[in-house]
Amino acid sequence: MEGGGCRASEGAAEAREKALEEAVNRWTGPFYVHQALQAFRAGRSRDFRQLRDVVSAVLARPLAQEKCIGIQLQIVQFLSKIDENWTIDPKTKLMPLEDALVILDKMKDELDLNIEVVEEIRKKIKEAVSVSISSSVGTDDCFSA
Known part of the structure; x- marks a missing residue:
C-alpha cells in the first residue's frame, strides 16, 4: 500500500x-x-x-490557453513576417510580406477586426512589396541599352 x-x-x-x-x-x-x-x-x-x-x-x-494569448501570438507572427528578410519560405513559396497578408486574412476571419483598418494595412503592405521590388531590381541595370 x-x-x-x-x-x-x-x-x-x-x-x-x-x-x-x-x-x-x-x-x-x-x-x-x-x-x-x-x-x-x-x-x-x-x-x-x-x-x-x-x-x-x-x-x-x-x-x-486563453483567447487573448492566441490573438497576441497571431500579432507577433504577423509582425515577424514584416520584420523578416526577403527569402522565400520553402514550404509556402511565399515571401515574408506575402505570408503576412495570409496571416492578416486569417486574423480578419477569426477576430472582430475593423475591415477598413485591415484594408489599410493590406494596402500598406502591398506598397512596401512594390517599393522593395522596384528598388531591388535596379532599373538602370535591367534596361540599359
Whole structure:
C-alpha cells in the first residue's frame, strides 16, 4: 500500500507543478509579447526577434490557453513576417510580406477586426512589396541599352 500512496502524492505534486507553470506562463507570455511589440515599434529588430523567440519558448510550455494569448501570438507572427528578410519560405513559396497578408486574412476571419483598418494595412503592405521590388531590381541595370 505504501507504494500506491507515494505514487498518488507524486501525481498530485506533478499536477500542482503543472498548474503553477501554466499560471506563470499565463503571465509571462503576455509580458514578453508586450516587450516584443515595444521593440518592434521602436525599430529594434534584433530585440524583437529575440523576444519573439522567448514568446515561442513560453508557448511551447504548459500554458492555460486563453483567447487573448492566441490573438497576441497571431500579432507577433504577423509582425515577424514584416520584420523578416526577403527569402522565400520553402514550404509556402511565399515571401515574408506575402505570408503576412495570409496571416492578416486569417486574423480578419477569426477576430472582430475593423475591415477598413485591415484594408489599410493590406494596402500598406502591398506598397512596401512594390517599393522593395522596384528598388531591388535596379532599373538602370535591367534596361540599359
